[in-house]
Amino acid sequence: MVRHTQRLSLRAPEDRDLVFLTKLFSRPELVVHRPDPTPDSPEESARRLARDRAHWRLHGFGRWAVEAEGRLIGFGGVTVSTEFDGLNMSYHLHPDCWGSGYATELVREALAFSFSELNAKRVIGLVRPVNLASRRVLEKCGFGFRREVMLHGAPTHLFSCGPEALSA
Secondary structure (H helix, E strand, O other): OOEEOOOEEEEOOOHHHHHHHHHHOOOHHHHOOOOOOOOOOHHHHHHHHHHHHHHHHHHOOOEEEEEEOOEEEEEEEEEEOOOOOOEEEEEEEOHHHOOOOHHHHHHHHHHHHHHHOOOOOOEEEEEOOOOHHHHHHHHHOOOEEEEEEEEOOEEEEEEEEOOOOOOO
């Protein structure tokens, strides 16, 4: 099933997305905020796609492949968090699309889907403190800063949104 926003088409990831995903996560500017900012190898990208597809099979939802004007521009949506209470919002768009409002449009649709169709009580977003652009997207969409956590060995800001968002 494909979801549509004003400018985006959102669908489950497919095997054919691997070439784009590999190129996306090989870009230094996309991985700069990780504790280890080394770009993903093709094998790591294949594992990432396999995890996303497995999440879809297990839960019936997950990160979408995001298309604009008929071309793939990134991935994003919500997944079941294994470390924190709530669904986890994440998004990775091609740098050529940064600043276009696509991330905000994607996050708003993912929130609407989470609360109306998944009956989520809380959606979280995990952002490295230096990633101000991602923080602004979350805040624009109604997320509030809750606390600092350690994630993969690095300080990370936990944001949340929803009726039970204050229960950190």
